[in-house]
Amino acid sequence: MHRAFSQIALLEKSRALGMLLVFSIAPELSFAAEASESLDLTQHWAGYSALFIFVMAYGIVILEERLHLRKSKPVIVAAGIIWALVAAAEVQNGTPGAAGEALRHNLLEFVELFLFLLAAMTYINTMAERRVFEVLRAWLVSQGFSLRTIFWLTGLLAFFISPIADNLTTALLMATVVMAVGGSNHHFVVVACTNVVVAANAGGAFSPFGDITTLMVWQKGIVEFQEFFVLFLPSVVNWLVPAAFMAFAVPKARPPALDEHVALKNGAWIVVGLFIVTITMAVSFHNFLHLPPVLGMMTGLGLLKFFGYYLKRRDQATLSPLTQWDGKKVQNGGQPQPVAKPFNIFEQLERAEWDTLMFFYGIILCVGGLGAIGYLALGSQFMYVDLGPTTANILVGILSAIVDNIPVMFAVLSMEPDMGHGQWLLVTLTAGVGGSLLSIGSAAGVAVMGQARGVYTFFAHLKWIWAIALGYGASIWVHLTLNAELFQ
Numbered sequence: 001m002h003r004a005f006s007q008i009a010l011l012e013k014s015r016a017l018g019m020l021l022v023f024s025i026a027p028e029l030s031f032a033a034e035a036s037e038s039l040d041l042t043q044h045w046a047g048y049s050a051l052f053i054f055v056m057a058y059g060i061v062i063l064e065e066r067l068h069l070r071k072s073k074p075v076i077v078a079a080g081i082i083w084a085l086v087a088a089a090e091v092q093n094g095t096p097g098a099a100g101e102a103l104r105h106n107l108l109e110f111v112e113l114f115l116f117l118l119a120a121m122t123y124i125n126t127m128a129e130r131r132v133f134e135v136l137r138a139w140l141v142s143q144g145f146s147l148r149t150i151f152w153l154t155g156l157l158a159f160f161i162s163p164i165a166d167n168l169t170t171a172l173l174m175a176t177v178v179m180a181v182g183g184s185n186h187h188f189v190v191v192a193c194t195n196v197v198v199a200a201n202a203g204g205a206f207s208p209f210g211d212i213t214t215l216m217v218w219q220k221g222i223v224e225f226q227e228f229f230v231l232f233l234p235s236v237v238n239w240l241v242p243a244a245f246m247a248f249a250v251p252k253a254r255p256p257a258l259d260e261h262v263a264l265k266n267g268a269w270i271v272v273g274l275f276i277v278t279i280t281m282a283v284s285f286h287n288f289l290h291l292p293p294v295l296g297m298m299t300g301l302g303l304l305k306f307f308g309y310y311l312k313r314r315d316q317a318t319l320s321p322l323t324q325w326d327g328k329k330v331q332n333g334g335q336p337q338p339v340a341k342p343f344n345i346f347e348q349l350e351r352a353e354w355d356t357l358m359f360f361y362g363i364i365l366c367v368g369g370l371g372a373i374g375y376l377a378l379g380s381q382f383m384y385v386d387l388g389p390t391t392a393n394i395l396v397g398i399l400s401a402i403v404d405n406i407p408v409m410f411a412v413l414s415m416e417p418d419m420g421h422g423q424w425l426l427v428t429l430t431a432g433v434g435g436s437l438l439s440i441g442s443a444a445g446v447a448v449m450g451q452a453r454g455v456y457t458f459f460a461h462l463k464w465i466w467a468i469a470l471g472y473g474a475s476i477w478v479h480l481t482l483n484a485e486l487f488q
Helices: 002-006 031-035 045-062 072-093 098-129 132-141 147-165 167-182 186-204 212-220 225-247 268-287 293-318 321-327 345-350 354-373 375-387 389-402 405-415 421-437 443-451 458-462 465-482
Strands: 329-332 335-338
Touching: 045 072, 045 354, 072 098, 072 354, 098 132, 098 268, 098 293, 098 345, 098 354, 132 147, 132 167, 132 268, 147 167, 147 186, 147 225, 167 186, 167 443, 186 225, 186 421, 186 443, 186 458, 186 465, 212 225, 212 405, 212 421, 225 268, 225 421, 225 465, 268 293, 293 345, 354 375, 354 405, 375 389, 375 405, 389 405, 389 421, 389 465, 405 421, 421 443, 421 465
Parallel strands: none
Antiparallel strands: 329 335
16 A cells, blocks of 8 residues: 555546645736737747647656656656747847746745645655555455445545545555455456546545645635535546446455455544645635645644654553664564664655656746747637637536546636636536546556556546546536526
8 A cells, every 4th residue: 555655646647636636826827828918929939939849848757757757857857948939029029027036926826735735745655654545445345245345435535535645556456455345357457447547536626735736726816725526526527427337347256255354543533524624724824814725734734743752652661762763674583674663754745746846846947938928828818718718618528538637727817718607617527527537647547447447547547438428527517507697
């Protein structure tokens, strides 16, 4: 289990972490475009060059697993070149300070995102280290449930855990259960893993903490925290429609229960409680004090570090000096043995997905640079004026399955199209669940492909795209019908 969590960065490919669990963005996403409003570089050589560089960089991101090149590297380099081109054009135009001001606002956006994610990832890593997720997995595989029961249980848990823990972590946890129970029954593993991916993505769509895209919309101030819950029923439909079809393909067999028992480490429930307190602080700081939620998250991280100090001192008092030796290995009869070592909160910080965090830096600056050039204004005109907001928002979900929901949503927010509350909730829904259409369309899907390598594959998932597409369409229809008053 711990090995699976440590491999998240390699498994994500071009996706950004469903981690986990929880995310932030600064409120002035469109500043870059506004700062250079008077300078249209879309027909300029600098604009063409920047667009070419971004496409090339993102192409390398998509080929991450084949090239074995971390996805953050090409976008970081591309961001630097794009902004250098913007600045050079601004200097030629006689406004040398405009690019710098726009860039500083993009950097502020990244800093808030970076710190928010760092706090969230540290909590998730600490809960994993305290065996919170391992205990849940062991209980599920030890009950002797039938395959159909496991199919529905893992889907249900994925749907309700992902709004808090993040869709990627949740999908990895449930996929581990599916593989442990399914064993060599590859047919069941494929169907159940597909169900888990769809459920995890759907569950993250109705909570600001379930996916990066929902946090972006919340932090922008367009949708209040409690208003996201009107997407609950559309999200349920998005999962249940394909799940109902896939359930017919699940065998009725009941595999033998696995005899596995895992005990929580000391302080596990306190860590869970601190995580809930931290989320509450983030929401309260934003809703009542009008402060960035990242302040609540970082304050909660400070509380976790204080508790980590207690755990460390407790371990130092109870563990013998021999078992504490360098926190690594001791020799016992000539054989290396794993040993216990005092808890160290900074080890959980080190296990954060640094490649993902740096990827966000590159994406935010790349998209911000394209906005400064004027390409986002062109995209907004085509999508939200020529096509109309409903069509555009449905296409956003489909596009997020092919490219990535993070840069797509970031671009939409940077465009700031003039549309109603219902439309903003629609694009939040479609960007969150659209990635389920393809296995590579979400962090959860790519992570599970790595977890069940050779069994749950791109083409195995593709066989169910018709059922997932029905759920996608049905969830949009439910939102348009139940929340019709929001479109007026």
